[in-house]
Amino acid sequence: xxxxxxxxxxxxxxxxxxxxxxxxxxxxxxxxxxxxxxxxxxxxxxxxxxxxxxxxxxxxxxxxxxxxxxxxxxxxxxxxxxxxxxxxxxxxxxxxxxxxxxxxxxxxxxxxxxxxxxxxxxxxxxxxxxxxxxxxxxxxxxxxxxxxxxxxxxxxxxxxxxxxxxxxxxxxxxxxxxxxxxxxxxxxxxxxxxxxxxxxxxxxxxxxxxxxxxxxxxxxxxxxxxxxxxxxxxxxxxxxxxxxxxxxxxxxxxxxxxxxxxxxxxxxxxxxxxxxxxxxxxxxxxxxxxxxxxxxxxxxxxxxxxxxxxxxxxxxxxxxxxxxxxxxxxxxxxxxxxxxxxxxxxxxxxxxxxxxxxxxxxxxxxxxxxxxxxxxxxxxxxxxxxxxxxxxxxxxxxxxxxxxxxxxxxxxxxxxxxxxxxxxxxxxxxxxxxxxxxxxxxxxxxxxxxxxxxxxxxxxxxxxxxxxxxxxxxxxxxxxxxxxxxxxxxxxxxxxxxxxxx
Ligand code: HEM
Numbered sequence: 001x002x003x004x005x006x007x008x009x010x011x012x013x014x015x016x017x018x019x020x021x022x023x024x025x026x027x028x029x030x031x032x033x034x035x036x037x038x039x040x041x042x043x044x045x046x047x048x049x050x051x052x053x054x055x056x057x058x059x060x061x062x063x064x065x066x067x068x069x070x071x072x073x074x075x076x077x078x079x080x081x082x083x084x085x086x087x088x089x090x091x092x093x094x095x096x097x098x099x100x101x102x103x104x105x106x107x108x109x110x111x112x113x114x115x116x117x118x119x120x121x122x123x124x125x126x127x128x129x130x131x132x133x134x135x136x137x138x139x140x141x142x143x144x145x146x147x148x149x150x151x152x153x154x155x156x157x158x159x160x161x162x163x164x165x166x167x168x169x170x171x172x173x174x175x176x177x178x179x180x181x182x183x184x185x186x187x188x189x190x191x192x193x194x195x196x197x198x199x200x201x202x203x204x205x206x207x208x209x210x211x212x213x214x215x216x217x218x219x220x221x222x223x224x225x226x227x228x229x230x231x232x233x234x235x236x237x238x239x240x241x242x243x244x245x246x247x248x249x250x251x252x253x254x255x256x257x258x259x260x261x262x263x264x265x266x267x268x269x270x271x272x273x274x275x276x277x278x279x280x281x282x283x284x285x286x287x288x289x290x291x292x293x294x295x296x297x298x299x300x301x302x303x304x305x306x307x308x309x310x311x312x313x314x315x316x317x318x319x320x321x322x323x324x325x326x327x328x329x330x331x332x333x334x335x336x337x338x339x340x341x342x343x344x345x346x347x348x349x350x351x352x353x354x355x356x357x358x359x360x361x362x363x364x365x366x367x368x369x370x371x372x373x374x375x376x377x378x379x380x381x382x383x384x385x386x387x388x389x390x391x392x393x394x395x396x397x398x399x400x401x402x403x404x405x406x407x408x409x410x411x412x413x414x415x416x417x418x419x420x421x422x423x424x425x426x427x428x429x430x431x432x433x434x435x436x437x438x439x440x441x442x443x444x445x446x447x448x449x450x451x452x453x454x455x456x457x458x459x460x461x462x463x464x465x466x467x468x469x470x471x472x473x474x475x476x477x478x479x480x481x482x483x484x485x486x487x488x489x490x491x492x493x494x495x496x497x498x499x500x501x502x
Contacts, residue, residue, distance in 0.1 A: 030080050035382075035391035041068060041077035049079040049231055056224050059482025062371045066402035074408060075388055082395040084373065086403040087386040088434025094385040095376055095396060096441040106383065108442060112375035112395045114230040117223065120252045124297035125446075126305070133443070136298060138288035140446060143278040149449050151273035153347050155194060160457045162204045163187045164465050168498055170207070177471040177493035180318050182209065184311040188454065189213050192306045195275040196299055197261040198268055212257050216304060219250040223485040258300045266295075275302065306447050309369035310454050312487050316367030317360060317459060319477050319492060320416045322470040327418060328463075331359055335463045336499075342464055350456035358418035360455055364437040365404040366416055371483050373397025374439050400437065401483075409434045466496040 027047045031037060037046070045051050045068075055064040065084055068076045074087040085091040099106050108130055116127045123129075125136045142148060167183060186203035189210070194200045201210035228235050265276050276299075283290050290298065321328040334355040339345055350356060375397045382391040390396060405413045409431040410420070420427035438445035445451070462468070470477075471493035482488045 034080065036077055036081070036083065036394060039075055039077040039083055039388065039390075040072040042072075045079055046077050047080065052079045052082065053228060053231075056227060059484050059488060062399070062401040062483050065372075065399050066405055069399070069402045069406060074386065074406075081393070082375075083390060084397060084399045084402070085386055086399060086406045086409065086434070088398050088403045088409065088436065089431045090386045091398045092433070092436050092440040094383065095398060096374070096436075096439060096443065098441050107379045109376035109379060109383070109396075111443075112377050112397075114227050114395060115375040117226040119297045119300055120255050122293050122297055124294070124301045126301055130442075132294075135288060136290065136294065137446065139279055139282050139285075139290050140298060142282050143275040144446050144449055146449065148273070148275075148278055149347070149453055152195065152275075152450070153453075155274065156191060156347075156453060156457060159187055159191045159194070159200075159204065160454075160461050162190075163458065164461050166204050166207065167462075167496055168465065171466075171496045172498065175495070177473075177495050179491040180494045181311070181315045181489045181492040184314040184318075184458070185209065185213065185307070187458065188307040188311040188314070189303075191454065192303055193261075195306075196302060197265045198270060198272070198274065198276070199261075212254060215250045215254050215257075216308075219254055220304070220308070220486055221484045221488070222250065255296065255300050258303060259296045262296050262299050302447070305445075306450070308486060310451050312369040312489065313360070313363055313367065313451075313455055314458055315489055315492050316369075316478070317363035317455075318462075318468065318494065319470070319474070320363055320366060321359070322468060322494065324416050327359065327416060328468075330418075331355055331459075331463055335460050339464070342461065345457065345460050345464060347453050347457065350453075350460050353456070353460065354422060355418065356456060356460060358421040360452070360459065361421045361435075362416055362418040365410070365435045367478065367487075368400040368404060368435075368437045369487065370437070370439075371401040371487060372485070373399040374443075398434075398436070403434050406434075465498060467499055469495040469497075471495060 030047045031043060034046070042051070052061070052064075055061040065076070065078065068078070069084070069086045074085060076084050078084050085095075094103070095109055097103065099108060110129075111127055118124070118127050123132060125133060125140065128136060163183060163186075167178065171178065186201075186207075186209070190200035190203050201213060203210055203213070266280065271277060279290070279295070282288060283295070321331065334353055338353060339349065375395055378390050378392055378394045378396060380392055382389060382394075384390070385396065403409060407413055411427055411430060417424075417427065420430050421432070436444075438448045438451075474491065474493040477490060477492050480490045
């Protein structure tokens with residue numbers, strides 16, 4: 001063999017040997033010496049992120065995480081640096097809670113940058129640091145108080161009535177099944193656009209999905225790529241092959257539209273009771289000021305967080321009721337027996353309808369609109385979570401769907417049983433506090449009251465007005481829902497027949 005060829009071979013062999021040694025060393029370290037080596041989970045997840053990322057892309061991540069918890073227990077190592085908990089009764093406080101009592105002096109855990117992408121320019125309330133967050137929240141929280149909600153009721157009722165009337169019109173002429181996922185999206189997006197910008201998308205009027213809603217859904221699908229790009233920055237070069245140009249541009253385009261709508265709304269100067277009126281009234285008070293860019297960014301969050309989530313829960317609860325006829329019958333009895341007329345169904349009234357409230361609680365357990373978890377990073381020095389020491393900079397969350405479906409937390413977790421929330425002794429040992437669909441602590445959902453009001457009014461008025469029947473083509477609707485960051489929902493085909501009253 002010529003001397004040059006021999007040298008090249010020796011070099012190749014040395015590089016290969018060094019690479020093998022490096023990767024073998026890394027595997028051994030991650031399995032036996034990494035500060036998370038005591039957390040149970042499959043060995044392959046402990047050494048590589050690929051198994052977890054694969055499920056993220058396939059839309060099967062919550063089923064996978066649930067299966068891992070079933071096998072390994074209440075805490076699981078999902079990837080070399082990620083941990084999931086289903087011990088919600090203690091983990092919510094430890095990860096997300098206000099830093100009081102045993103957590104006094106500890107910092108809030110920060111949002112995990114692998115999961116939370118900032119808007120195209122600057123930040124918004126979801127990704128802001130603690131200082132900016134509390135400034136934003138001071139301005140924005142006025143819009144979501146009980147008092148503000150009472151003033152917004154006229155607007156909410158108008159849209160719920162529009163939903164009912166348009167559905168009545170369409171189904172009286174056309175007996176084809178209706179896609180309820182679409183109807184709920186139309187309603188919640190119209191409501192939120194009107195509360196923010198003083199004008200709806202016009203979906204319920206036109207019976208069509210507005211182009212910017214389609215754009216937003218496209219942007220949400222693209223969110224999984226942020227995770228990949230965070231851990232594998234070199235994938236940026238491959239991005240244009242994996243993600244089409246439309247998805248890449250959709251967030252920027254969506255925020256551009258939000259900016260235009262915000263500007264128009266600010267110029268309108270109305271005193272009508274809506275979210276923006278309250279924000280503009282309180283913006284500029286001491287310690288509570290939003291710049292024009294921050295206003296736009298937070299409107300972008302509210303437009304997304306306030307519509308898609310509520311519509312998801314409404315689709316989920318409709319499906320679950322139709323799959324459980326006895327539960328639907330009990331709800332009909334309550335709704336149709338409790339009020340004398342449709343007009344009696346107000347926010348105050350629905351807030352006191354026990355079976356309706358239990359049905360919605362159970363749907364939030366069964367089909368949480370944010371199904372993965374709200375990922376955080378552990379701060380300096382590490383923290384104890386549910387009794388496990390979790391080292392600094394670990395990514396962690398209470399996983400919503402797996403927590404709600406864990407036999408450690410709930411009896412018959414895969415049955416839809418609203419009675420568990422109404423003191424049924426069979427479910428006395430359920431760990432009800434393990435369910436926090438609106439999150440917990442200082443960063444919990446700001447729009448919870450509004451979401452409850454919308455969901456309660458819509459379910460009550462739909463059940464009052466229509467008898468619903470699931471079309472066979474949607475019989476396995478929930479199994480076909482995928483988690484593409486949030487739930488990606490197929491058509492929910494339902495026949496709606498108006499109830500005839502004397
Ligand atoms: C069923 C409906 C809803 C669910 C399940 C839900 C869930 C959540 C969750 C889990 C968070 C925390 C996210 C995190 O920690 O990363 C959140 C935050 C937020 N939600 Fe909702 N949400 C719903 C409806 C709404 C509505 C109607 C609005 C109204 C605009 C809204 C506005 C917000 C805002 C502004 C935040 C950020 C709060 C902060 O960081 O301080 N949400 N939501």
